[in-house]
Amino acid sequence: MARIDLQSLGHSYTPNPKSDDDYALKPMTHVWEQGGAYALLGPSGCGKTTLLNIISGLLTPSEGRVLFDGKDVTALPTEARNIAQVFQFPVVYDTMTVYENLAFPLRNRGLRGAPLDARVREIAGLLDLTADLNRRGRNLTADAKQKISLGRGLVRPDVAAILFDEPLTVIDPHLKWELRSKLKALHRALDLTMIYVTHDQTEALTFADKVVVMHDGRVVQVGRPQELFERPAHVFVGHFIGSPGMNVLPAEVSGRAARVGGHVIALRRGFPALNGGAKIEIGVRPEFATLAPAGAGGVPVRVRRLDDLGRTRIARVELSGLPMAATVPEDLTLAGDEASLLLDPAMVHVYADGTLVEGEAA
C-alpha cells in the first residue's frame, strides 16, 4: 500500500540554485494515489527521470520531502523503500537463469525454501515466463528480458509501487502493444501504484488513468487523457498531445470575442478581466476546426495543402497569414484555395503567457 506524497520537492544538480533555470526539477507538490496508474509524459530532458529516481531513492532531492503513506522516506536508501523500478534497457543478470533472476531480490532479503519457490512460480505464471524458468537470461528476447526486470519487482511482496522508465523503448513495435496490455492487466490484478515515464503520448494515454505532463522541470497538467485533449492547461500540452498539435494563435481577447488579424472568433465564455502585459493567445485543436466552402460562415482562410492521413484529411491553412491545421470533412470539395473555417466555440481556449485562463461562464 502506498500513497506517495511529494512535498515542495525540487532538485538541482548545482549546489546553490538561484533562479528557476538552475533546477532540473522545479519545486512541486504532488500526490500519487494508492493503486493509480499514472503516466509521466514529457519530452526528453524535462525532468521525468529525475523525478522517478527521486521517488525510487536512487537520487536524493536537494529540497523537499517524499512521503510514503505519510512516512518520510526522503533519506531512506532505495532498498529500504517498498518500490521497484523497471529501466529503459532490460536489466537481466546474464549468468543466472530466469528462475534465479526472479528469486534474486527475495534471496537478498533473506527469503529461502518453499515460500520463495512458490512466490517465484506465481509471478512467473503471471508474466507467462513459466516455460522459460530454466533458461539463461542472456539468450532471451528484449521483451522477455523486460518482463524479467518487471518480475523482479513484482516478486517482492513488500512492493507497493512500480516505476517504469520508458520501459518499451527497445521492444519491437508489434510486441509493445502486447506488453502494455500485460501491464494494464497486472495493474488491475494487483493492487499496485504504477508510474510510467514516457515521451510517447500513445503509450501514456493508453496506459494511464491519469497523465502527468511535464515540461521544463515543471508539472504543467495532471488529468485524464480526455481532459488533456479537450482542455489543455498549457499551450505545451496542446502542442505535445495530439497529432497534429493544437493551433495556437496570438489574439486580442475582450469579452466573448477574440480578434485574430482582423477576424473575430466567438468564445463560449467571457474574458473581461484579461490584464495587459501578458501574451494572449487562443488555442484550438484541429479536430475542432472544420473546413467549409468559402462563404459558409466562420473565418476566411487560405488553403495551402491537404494532407491525407488515410482515415482523415488535415488541411494546412492560413488565417491572416498565420498557419493552422484543420479537419477536412469527407464530402468537402474545394474550388480554388479560398475556404472558410468553422470553430467550435466551446473548444477555443484562451491562454495568457501559455497558461489556460478560465473565463466567466455567464
Next chain:
Amino acid sequence: MDKPVNQGAWLLVLPVLLIVAFSAILPLMTVVNYSVQDTFGNNQFFWNGIGWYQELLDPSTDLGGRFFDALWRNLLFSLLILLIEVPLGIAVALSMPRHGWRVAATLVVLALPLLIPWNVVGTIWQIFAREDIGLLGWAVNRLGIPYNYTADPLSAWVTIVTMDVWHWTSLVALLCYAGLRSIPDAFYQAARIDGASRWAVFRNIQLPKMHRVLLIAVLLRFMDSFMIYTEPFVVTGGGPGNSTTFVSIDLVKLALGQFDLGKAAALSIVYNLIILAVCWVFYTVMTRMDAQRN
C-alpha cells in the same frame, strides 16, 4: 549453386606467403638446422640427429637438469605473478572512478609503468632495491628485515615479483576497467533496488562482464611472464647462483655465453613449442567457454 573456381586467387596470397617465409620460416629453419648439429667452432658442423633433444628432455643429464630447473622456476614465477596481479588488477579496476576528470587522471597514472622500456624498469628496481644506496632496500634493512637481492635467493625473488607486479598490474586493471565500463548504470541501480550486497553485485554483474577481458589478461600475462628476460637479467642477472635463471636467460647463456649453438637451438625450439601449446590450450578453452555461454 556451383562455386566459381579461380586458381588465380593464389597469386593474391603470394606476397604474404613470401614475407612470412622470409621473416619467420627461414630464420626458424636455421634454428632447426642448428638443433640437429654440433659445432666446435671454426664453422665446422657435425650431424647429431635428435641427440640434443633427447638430452634436453632427460632431467638426469646436465643439459636436461638445467632446462627443467629453469622451466619450473619460470612456471612458479608465472603462477605467483598471476595470483597477485589478477586479483590486484580487479581490485584496482573496481576502485577506479567511473565519471568525471578523475577517470582521465587515473588512466594516465596507471598507464605510466606500461610506457617504460623493460630495461629501464629493470634499472630502476636494480637501484631502488639495493641495500646500500637504494631507497627501498635501505629502508627494509633499517626496519630490521634482512634483505639483499644479490646474496639471498628469497630477496631476489621478492624483488623481481614485486617489480613485475609494479610493471604489469596496470595492464590487468586497464583491461578490467574496460570491461566494467561496458556495464550501464541501470544495472547498478537495479541491483540496489533488488537489495543486492556488494559481493552479489561483483559476483553477478561485474565479474561476468569482466570474464572475457580477464581471460585475455591472464593469457597475456602468462605468455609475457613465461618469456621474461630483460628485467631479471638487468636486476639479478639470473642470480644469486641460478635462483632467478629463467629459461630465456639460460638460453642466452647457452647460445652466447658458451656458444653451444646446437643445444641452444634445440632448447629454443622446445621453448617455442611449449609457448605455442599453452596458447592453443588457452584459445581452445576460451572459445569453448564462449560457445557454452551462448
